[in-house]
Amino acid sequence: MYNTVDELTVNYEEEGILKVREVDKEVLSKGAWATVLFRYQEWIPDSDSYGPDKYTIRRYKKSGGEYRQQSKFTISSADQARRIVAALERWLGESEELA
Secondary structure: EOHHHHHHOOOOEEEEEEEEEEEEEEEEEEEOOEEHHHHHEEEEOOOOOOOEEEEEEEEEEEOOOOEEEEEEEEEEEEHHHHHHHHOOOOOHHHHHHHH
């Protein structure tokens, strides 16, 4: 398993093929509970290449010295990612105006 947040990955290999390839990650929080945003690509056998970027947010809990995944949310498309970013920017702007 994973002992540190830096070791956490979404890479997944099966039968010698890297089916899920991590492109990048952003650690959003560390500690007993860790939250990580991953950018990844999935292997497409028909085209013998990786598909478009996808995104997932995963929560991990450290127990017994190891991080174990507790939950995940997969952002289903680039459009959905843009809409999440737009909503957060709008909300953050509203919060700053109220302060």
